[in-house]
Amino acid sequence: MNGTLYGIGVGPGDPELITMKAVRTIEHCEIVAVPKTGDGEGVALQIARGAVPNHLENKKIIELYMPMTRDKFLLNKNYDESAKVIAQLLKEGNNVAFLTLGDSTIYSTYTYIHKRIIAMGLAAQFVAGVPSFCAVAARLNVPLTEGAQPLHVLPASYKGAESGLDMRGTKILMKTGKAFDEVKQQLKARGQMKHAQMVQKCGMEGERVFCNLDDADDGASYFSVIVVKDEGDEA
Incomplete structure (x- = not known):
């Protein structure tokens, strides 16, 4: 068998x-x-x-x-x-x-x-397992969605993923890696940097939390997840 x-x-x-x-x-x-x-x-x-x-x-x-x-x-x-x-x-x-x-x-x-x-x-x-972005939201102590807010999970280092930043709701940026600097530029161009936070190596040795992405090195860890909340998300 x-x-x-x-x-x-x-x-x-x-x-x-x-x-x-x-x-x-x-x-x-x-x-x-x-x-x-x-x-x-x-x-x-x-x-x-x-x-x-x-x-x-x-x-x-x-x-x-x-x-x-x-x-x-x-x-x-x-x-x-x-x-x-x-x-x-x-x-x-x-x-x-x-x-x-x-x-x-x-x-x-x-x-x-x-x-x-x-x-x-x-x-x-x-x-099934606990997704990294759920652990990251818990670490940041923020909800991912409330009410009718949509949630978008984006592979940030892949071509075309930046279009997802224009969608309403919470954006999860995964797979940033070597594209981290480009991701920051995309966020700045949309005025979203102040609403973005990141956790590197969440739950692992060497975990780092960034409430300001400018404080992070451009060579972000492969195990990095960025959470971007809409400006109107706060109740």
């Missing part, structure tokens, strides 16, 4: 924000798969170790290389290879927990593996 692949969102960084369902699913799986982008242990695995240290000791942990690039050919090649590795494990009857930051349905590498496994006729399920 084939096993099941679970895409588990382990939350944004604080091990206390991993869900009980995520913990139970990790315990249920024989194998834990983690995306690897460079040297050292991945952040998602570190979070899981902090939340369920006694349940990973006897698990087989496999690392799947996921390069930090936008080269579609290279990305698809690695997604295909990773999916084949996982598919073989599932066919051998193993349940596999694929750990991913935040929530597994939001800008997650897991999504690409999930689609490939489903296309192979094998079982794969999403396991």
Whole structure:
């Protein structure tokens, strides 16, 4: 009997924000798969170790290389290879927990593996996690929405994302990274800087909170989330 692949969102960084369902699913799986982008242990695995240290000791942990690039050919090649590795494990009857930051349905590498496994006729399920922007709003002590206010989640470093800044409601800017300086310029051009706040590495070691984005270095961390509230959002 084939096993099941679970895409588990382990939350944004604080091990206390991993869900009980995520913990139970990790315990249920024989194998834990983690995306690897460079040297050292991945952040998602570190979070899981902090939340369920006694349940990973006897698990087989496999690392799947996921390069930090936008080269579609290279990305698809690695997604295909990773999916084949996982598919073989599932066919051998193993349940596999694929750990991913935040929530597994939001800008997650897991999504690409999930689609490939489903296309192979094998079982794969999403396991929801706490999204980074929810943890960031809690850290900033601000609500994201009230009443009929819309919420927009934007991949800030991607072409065309800046058009989302013109929409009414709260804007969440993710994936700022190397485009941080450009994002600031876009906010300044719209008079939105005074309504923007940012948290880097929320819930992780080295967390930093910025109520003024000009206080942040231009080389913002990859783990940076900006919250922009409309001028009329305050009740």
